[in-house]
Amino acid sequence: MKIVTILKQVPDAEARVRASGGTLDLSGATLVIDGMDEYGVEEALRIRERGMETEIVALACGPERAAEAIRTALAMGVDRAVHVVSDVTLDAVAMARVLAGVVQDEAPELVFVGGKQADWDSSALGPALAEALGWPHADWTTELTFEDGTITVTHDIDDGTETLTLPLPAVVTTQQGLNEPRYPTLPNIMKAKRKTLEARPLADVAAAAGAPADRATELRASEIEARSRRNVVLDGDAKTAATELVRRLRDEAKVL
Amino acid sequence: MILIVIDHADGAPRKSAYELVSLGRALTGDDGSLTALVAGDAPGAVAQEIARFVPRVLTVSAPELAPPRAETMTRAVAHAATTLGAEAVLVGASRFGLSYSPRVAMRLGAPLLEDVTALERDGDGYVAKRLSYLARVTETVAASAPTVVVSVKPGAAAAADPAASAGEVTELEVPFEPDDVRVGVASRRAATKGRVALEDADVVVAGGRGFGSAETFDDLVVGLADALGAGVGSTRAVVDAGWRPYGEQIGQTGKTVAPRLYLALAVSGAVQHLSGMNRSKVIVAVNKDADAPIFRVADYGIVGDVLEVVPALQEAVAGLD
Numbered sequence: 001m002k003i004v005t006i007l008k009q010v011p012d013a014e015a016r017v018r019a020s021g022g023t024l025d026l027s028g029a030t031l032v033i034d035g036m037d038e039y040g041v042e043e044a045l046r047i048r049e050r051g052m053e054t055e056i057v058a059l060a061c062g063p064e065r066a067a068e069a070i071r072t073a074l075a076m077g078v079d080r081a082v083h084v085v086s087d088v089t090l091d092a093v094a095m096a097r098v099l100a101g102v103v104q105d106e107a108p109e110l111v112f113v114g115g116k117q118a119d120w121d122s123s124a125l126g127p128a129l130a131e132a133l134g135w136p137h138a139d140w141t142t143e144l145t146f147e148d149g150t151i152t153v154t155h156d157i158d159d160g161t162e163t164l165t166l167p168l169p170a171v172v173t174t175q176q177g178l179n180e181p182r183y184p185t186l187p188n189i190m191k192a193k194r195k196t197l198e199a200r201p202l203a204d205v206a207a208a209a210g211a212p213a214d215r216a217t218e219l220r221a222s223e224i225e226a227r228s229r230r231n232v233v234l235d236g237d238a239k240t241a242a243t244e245l246v247r248r249l250r251d252e253a254k255v256l
Numbered sequence: 257m258i259l260i261v262i263d264h265a266d267g268a269p270r271k272s273a274y275e276l277v278s279l280g281r282a283l284t285g286d287d288g289s290l291t292a293l294v295a296g297d298a299p300g301a302v303a304q305e306i307a308r309f310v311p312r313v314l315t316v317s318a319p320e321l322a323p324p325r326a327e328t329m330t331r332a333v334a335h336a337a338t339t340l341g342a343e344a345v346l347v348g349a350s351r352f353g354l355s356y357s358p359r360v361a362m363r364l365g366a367p368l369l370e371d372v373t374a375l376e377r378d379g380d381g382y383v384a385k386r387l388s389y390l391a392r393v394t395e396t397v398a399a400s401a402p403t404v405v406v407s408v409k410p411g412a413a414a415a416a417d418p419a420a421s422a423g424e425v426t427e428l429e430v431p432f433e434p435d436d437v438r439v440g441v442a443s444r445r446a447a448t449k450g451r452v453a454l455e456d457a458d459v460v461v462a463g464g465r466g467f468g469s470a471e472t473f474d475d476l477v478v479g480l481a482d483a484l485g486a487g488v489g490s491t492r493a494v495v496d497a498g499w500r501p502y503g504e505q506i507g508q509t510g511k512t513v514a515p516r517l518y519l520a521l522a523v524s525g526a527v528q529h530l531s532g533m534n535r536s537k538v539i540v541a542v543n544k545d546a547d548a549p550i551f552r553v554a555d556y557g558i559v560g561d562v563l564e565v566v567p568a569l570q571e572a573v574a575g576l577d
Contacts, residue, residue, distance in 0.1 A: 013508070017389045024393060091367075091368070093367060115509070116508065118390055120388055122371070124354070124370050127358040128368070130359065131358065131359035131362035132362055134435075136327060156502055156503055158350050158453065160446040162445070163443045165440040166440075176492065176496070176502075177495075177496075177502055216367035217367045217368070217398065218397065221395065222388070222394070223394050224392065227553075229552075231551070233558070233559060234558050238565045238567075238568040241558045241568070242571070245556055245558060253556075
């Protein structure tokens with residue numbers, strides 16, 4: 001069994017994100033491995049710990065600094081990693097094309113991708129990667145089990161949940177509920193420093209994959225748009241405040 | 257030519273379908289070229305309804321689409337887009353739409369404008385607004401190619417009114433392949449039976465852990481939602497505690513909603529939660545912590561204990577005409 005887990009380094013959820021002149025400014029923001037990706041790393045580790053001989057490879061595409069996020073995954077227990085070093089901020093479709101080349105070379109049975117990346121606010125990477133590989137995918141997975149050559153997953157759909165069976169190889173996108181990701185221990189952090197982290201330039205990987213080393217869409221501007229709110233606090237006891245709220249929602253905001 | 261894909265459930269279009277009609281009309285200048293695709297095992301009734309709004313409706317009727325799967329929808333939508341030479345394919349950004357539209361883009365070699373809140377023509381291409389960085393940033397993104405795939409966030413446009421005359425419905429044959437149905441659907445479980453779907457709700461009542469127990473949450477949050485005909489939403493802590501299903505979670509790892517009215521009850525307003533609801537038209541916050549971040553995005557706030565305020569709200573709502 002071989003599993004590839006895709007990683008992305010993103011600003012911490014509490015980090016302050018700034019923009020000026022239409023350009024994003026992440027200086028000063030703490031950057032971490034995307035929380036959604038950790039569920040994939042953890043699930044891969046658990047599959048191995050249940051006794052299936054498994055090689056786990058982390059794969060990331062991002063700038064030099066993304067290596068820190070990859071080290072986190074190595075410290076959690078991933079065996080080795082491939083870092084496609086890119087100064088271009090790719091979009092999901094472009095990144096899927098590039099990563100598909102690496103995944104094809106690695107030839108795993110299973111690829112884990114975070115359900116939604118906290119920088120793009122996009123859930124497209126998993127499905128786009130699956131399509132580029134010609135594999136099936138399951139997204140928003142909360143449960144996963146193996147039976148020879150297939151996996152059974154439970155995942156969220158619009159009106160509830162659904163249980164799917166997929167032939168392998170397949171792409172599975174992960175989210176909370178799947179497991180509780182572990183924290184790297186100090187000995188494992190030390191051990192991770194000796195693990196292989198192979199850096200490859202985007203241009204080379206893209207050329208080998210026959211994919212453009214550029215975005216599929218053009219990012220023209222990034223801005224912080226604050227929506228103005230009334231910010232009215234209603235005073236009085238619960239009954240008075242509640243009555244006044246319902247009155248205002250009906251007469252002032254006209255939403256009831 | 258612009259193709260809109262109609263999201264439907266239980267024999268009727270979803271609310272997002274009517275929003276795509278509005279957007280499609282604006283993009284085509286209402287020149288009669290707007291085409292809607294209704295795919296399913298029995299798309300007839302939905303197609304008839306949509307023909308009241310759109311000049312051309314294509315139906316794909318196939319057992320492969322029951323229930324719909326990402327790969328069967330990808331086949332149907334990509335085939336329709338190629339056959340018609342669509343310049344843009346508009347899909348509602350439901351969970352399902354977000355699941356198959358990237359595959360459509362990849363298959364067509366098209367750029368993807370994902371989960372957009374606004375869309376306009378821009379020369380030969382399109383320019384869109386979308387949110388990023390947990391909805392803290394608004395991006396302006398452009399794409400031009402023979403075909404552009406766009407997923408449109410619910411609430412991005414107003415629902416359309418019917419057209420003056422009904423459109424024409426024609427059938428499209430889609431050559432499905434065995435691999436399209438390689439994913440087996442073992443079972444489906446509806447989580448919102450009998451209640452309005454969260455994404456379609458005009459009003460959403462959401463609650464946090466401050467209710468103390470699943471029973472109290474049911475009485476107060478669900479009770480108020482039912483009184484308002486509203487959808488029920490939860491924070492991550494609530495679904496993690498098992499009080500409510502994951503499908504009701506609002507935020508980064510859950511759903512994104514933009515209803516007319518959002519009531520956040522005992523919701524502190526962590527950025528992950530805000531990213532799922534901060535585009536709501538009117539936001540109400542009830543929290544006993546006056547410094548909770550939720551008050552910063554609220555139009556109306558009550559500083560108080562939800563266990564006292566929510567019953568009072570239920571009473572006040574019951575007194576509405």
